[in-house]
Amino acid sequence: MKIPLFKIYWDREDVKMVNSVIKKGAFWAGGTTIDKLEDKIAKYIGRKYCVVFNSGTAALHAALLTYKIKPGDEVIVPSFTFISTANVPLFIGAKPVFVDIEEKTFGLDPESVKKKITKKTKAIVPVHYGGCPCLIRELKKIADSYNLILIEDAAESFGARIRGKKVGTFGDSAMLSFCQNKIITTGEGGAIITDLRNVYEGLKLIRSHGRQEDPRYIDTPEYLDHITLGYNFRMSDMVAALGISQIKKVEKLIKMRRKNAEYLTQRLKAIDEIIIPSPLNNYFHVYQLYTIRVKKGKEERDNLMKYLGKKGISTRVYFYPVHLTRFYKRRFGYKKGKLPITEKISEQVLTLPLYPTLTKKEIDYIFEMICSFFKN
Numbered sequence: 001m002k003i004p005l006f007k008i009y010w011d012r013e014d015v016k017m018v019n020s021v022i023k024k025g026a027f028w029a030g031g032t033t034i035d036k037l038e039d040k041i042a043k044y045i046g047r048k049y050c051v052v053f054n055s056g057t058a059a060l061h062a063a064l065l066t067y068k069i070k071p072g073d074e075v076i077v078p079s080f081t082f083i084s085t086a087n088v089p090l091f092i093g094a095k096p097v098f099v100d101i102e103e104k105t106f107g108l109d110p111e112s113v114k115k116k117i118t119k120k121t122k123a124i125v126p127v128h129y130g131g132c133p134c135l136i137r138e139l140k141k142i143a144d145s146y147n148l149i150l151i152e153d154a155a156e157s158f159g160a161r162i163r164g165k166k167v168g169t170f171g172d173s174a175m176l177s178f179c180q181n182k183i184i185t186t187g188e189g190g191a192i193i194t195d196l197r198n199v200y201e202g203l204k205l206i207r208s209h210g211r212q213e214d215p216r217y218i219d220t221p222e223y224l225d226h227i228t229l230g231y232n233f234r235m236s237d238m239v240a241a242l243g244i245s246q247i248k249k250v251e252k253l254i255k256m257r258r259k260n261a262e263y264l265t266q267r268l269k270a271i272d273e274i275i276i277p278s279p280l281n282n283y284f285h286v287y288q289l290y291t292i293r294v295k296k297g298k299e300e301r302d303n304l305m306k307y308l309g310k311k312g313i314s315t316r317v318y319f320y321p322v323h324l325t326r327f328y329k330r331r332f333g334y335k336k337g338k339l340p341i342t343e344k345i346s347e348q349v350l351t352l353p354l355y356p357t358l359t360k361k362e363i364d365y366i367f368e369m370i371c372s373f374f375k376n
């Protein structure tokens, strides 16, 4: 049996939607499909505005610029994340300040965040890891009391919620990613959602060369002035069309993921050597990742990963700490021991295959192979 880490869920409707833009033969970029997708995302999450981008990284970059984070400012981020959460402050000359995580959600630890706030701190960018909301309500209180901007990195948690309130509605703004292993995907893509009109307008300028936007800019003879420094962070209309058909299916996809996760959990809970995900009360986990912890740590985790690989089961470590990458060690002189919880968790975690179309038979096989590893 061969089981990949993730499989993209797509159907005829996706193909039809992309084709419909192609067949128009016009407005492959800058057309009304973009507005429609933005409207659907904003409505689904429950925010007033959405601006889509060609990646989540570009979206976060634009957000920090829009919030006028400047060189020398500090931005609090986890190290237990995909590297771009930390890189984005560097893009604009600000400093990513790494804070440790807590073990319940693998998100930023609110108490540790408080300790790292300085006069230079401008923003906190917490990550909702792998489909699980972080302690965002506690982080929101801290951001409010220190007057800091809170931008949620919800790249991995589209549709996750706490007491029915969706991730992405707790902070000032939030970033989403639609890259290929996410809850819904357009191959590459991202978005910022917010309730603030000025942030929305700022994002649109930065997305498109600082140009006053007009969807008819190809058609119109009018001169559209460039009023700030901007980038080309735009999504194409074909990609947006795919986003529209993907978001239509989102609740179904989440249901399928949760059902599979539940069955996997039911099976894996018999294995004493591992810790399985156990979301907090009222936390609605969407299982973008299904991550277990191997209690004994790195050596056993790595052996399990190799063993499963030989048995045709793909697994991966999400995440190795960002502060211990070669780039961050060289640039900032970071060493092991800086973030004890992050480092411990990172040596224990192993992400197993989980996707909407994973079958019971495949889950049983994953369970049996993990059992056979520990028996040997």
Ligand SMILES: Cc1ncc(COP(=O)(O)O)c(C=O)c1O
Pocket (backbone or CB within 6 Å): 055, 056, 057, 058, 081, 082, 084, 085, 127, 153, 155, 156, 176, 177, 178, 179, 188, 189, 190
């Ligand atoms: C936590 C996190 N932040 C940021 C990103 C960056 O998103 P993108 O790959 O769309 O640029 C990702 C996705 O890969 C992610 O998982």
